Amino acid sequence: MSGTSAASAAVREADATAASAVKAFQAAGRHAEARERYAELVSRHQRRASRIAYHYLRDAADTDEAVQDAFVKAYAHLPSFREELPFEVWFTRILINGCLDRIKARTRRERWLVPMGGRGGHGAGDGAQPQSDPSERMASGGPSPEDALLTRERRREIATALAKLPERQRAVFVLSHVEGCTSREVSALTGLNESTVRVHLFRAIRKLRTLLGGEAAPAAEEQRAKGKRRVTS
Amino acid sequence: MSLLERFGRRHLHDRQFARIWTTGGGHPHLEQCAACRVRFDDFDRWAVELGEQMRDEADAAFTPDRLAVQQAHIAHRLETLDRPTRVIAFPKAARAVISGHSHVRRWVTVAAAASLIAGFGLGQVVDLKRTLDRDGSAAAPRHFTTATTAQRANAIRPVSTSYNDEEFLMDAEAIGPRVKELRALDDLTPRARDLIARK
Numbered sequence: 001m002s003g004t005s006a007a008s009a010a011v012r013e014a015d016a017t018a019a020s021a022v023k024a025f026q027a028a029g030r031h032a033e034a035r036e037r038y039a040e041l042v043s044r045h046q047r048r049a050s051r052i053a054y055h056y057l058r059d060a061a062d063t064d065e066a067v068q069d070a071f072v073k074a075y076a077h078l079p080s081f082r083e084e085l086p087f088e089v090w091f092t093r094i095l096i097n098g099c100l101d102r103i104k105a106r107t108r109r110e111r112w113l114v115p116m117g118g119r120g121g122h123g124a125g126d127g128a129q130p131q132s133d134p135s136e137r138m139a140s141g142g143p144s145p146e147d148a149l150l151t152r153e154r155r156r157e158i159a160t161a162l163a164k165l166p167e168r169q170r171a172v173f174v175l176s177h178v179e180g181c182t183s184r185e186v187s188a189l190t191g192l193n194e195s196t197v198r199v200h201l202f203r204a205i206r207k208l209r210t211l212l213g214g215e216a217a218p219a220a221e222e223q224r225a226k227g228k229r230r231v232t233s
Numbered sequence: 234m235s236l237l238e239r240f241g242r243r244h245l246h247d248r249q250f251a252r253i254w255t256t257g258g259g260h261p262h263l264e265q266c267a268a269c270r271v272r273f274d275d276f277d278r279w280a281v282e283l284g285e286q287m288r289d290e291a292d293a294a295f296t297p298d299r300l301a302v303q304q305a306h307i308a309h310r311l312e313t314l315d316r317p318t319r320v321i322a323f324p325k326a327a328r329a330v331i332s333g334h335s336h337v338r339r340w341v342t343v344a345a346a347a348s349l350i351a352g353f354g355l356g357q358v359v360d361l362k363r364t365l366d367r368d369g370s371a372a373a374p375r376h377f378t379t380a381t382t383a384q385r386a387n388a389i390r391p392v393s394t395s396y397n398d399e400e401f402l403m404d405a406e407a408i409g410p411r412v413k414e415l416r417a418l419d420d421l422t423p424r425a426r427d428l429i430a431r432k
Contacts, residue, residue, distance in 0.1 A: 060299075
């Protein structure tokens with residue numbers, strides 16, 4: 001744990017240095033150098049940003065656009081960035097706000113669209129990836145068709161369950177559980193109180209456990225055991 | 234066994250596991266009950282696997298190649314952002330086609346002028362013809378419609394307001410009587426020109 005926090009502290013320091021340098025270059029009108037230095041920040045946060053946006057939007061193309069928009073927006077507004085806040089936190093807020101705006105726009109758009117027969121559309125439950133050719137997958141030594149199908153099915157279930165969570169619970173769950181942020185970090189990212197973050201996380205995990213069918217209540221187990229005993233006796 | 238002890242010995246529910254898991258703390262029951270410890274371990278494994286599955290899914294959607302393309306797009310957009318905006322003049326295309334070649338421009342001008350003149354002339358002719366046709370059909374009776382244009386011109390004689398009685402009589406005398414039987418009577422009648430001469 002101490003290794004992880006040391007690494008994240010190093011990342012934050014590197015971010016702060018890079019952000020300051022980009023700001024200085026922008027102020028001096030040396031745009032090419034500013035862009036070059038900013039690419040360092042992009043490559044460091046790109047994967048994480050894509051994961052977060054993907055769990056919000058559930059569509060790879062939309063995620064691509066949201067991540068691009070967030071990086072461009074952050075670059076354009078970097079002169080107003082306060083350095084006492086970690087770049088990661090500031091950038092993630094921009095990204096999440098962008099994702100929420102996209103979801104709202106999509107909801108508005110879909111209200112006017114007639115649903116097509118075969119396609120489930122974006123959002124809830126549309127976690128399926130585009131299917132690649134099975135022969136290609138076999139040749140490349142990938143998972144068997146059964147495994148691929150099970151994985152896809154499981155992903156769809158997770159996506160459906162995640163889509164059923166309220167917006168805040170989902171955000172907290174994705175940030176803390178998928179991205180491994182602490183409650184304090186999630187609090188800084190979302191602007192929520194630390195104890196509120198914990199409550200949201202608790203509710204999210206409880207609901208997901210119920211939705212994904214992993215729950216085995218002790219009372220039910222006991223009941224089942226009693227019933228068995230009665231039958232055998 | 235007291236009620237409190239019995240309550241304390243009850244197995245933990247998933248709800249409690251979720252609370253323990255979220256806060257990161259422990260529970261005294263977990264230390265005492267092996268079955269609940271196993272179930273909590275199972276819960277913990279489920280939660281960790283869920284996170285891993287979600288990460289894997291996102292990573293499968295965003296391969297290194299895709300991320301490289303995304304980075305290139307970001308770089309391109311940033312470059313566009315830094316470049317000052319260019320104002321495009323409007324409209325330019327129509328002029329640009331002609332401006333390069335002066336002889337083309339001259340021919341286009343001549344052709345346009347010629348078309349204008351031809352159009353104007355044609356318009357006048359068509360208009361005149363239509364007027365003539367209308368006048369002709371109004372003046373000529375139905376049985377004259379087959380007559381030539383010259384005949385129709387003769388038939389239509391302008392009415393002069395200065396045409397007095399004397400001139401009319403002189404014209405009548407010049408023509409003479411058209412019926413043979415009236416010629417003798419005509420000879421007895423005094424001539425208008427003689428009367429005028431006498432005056």
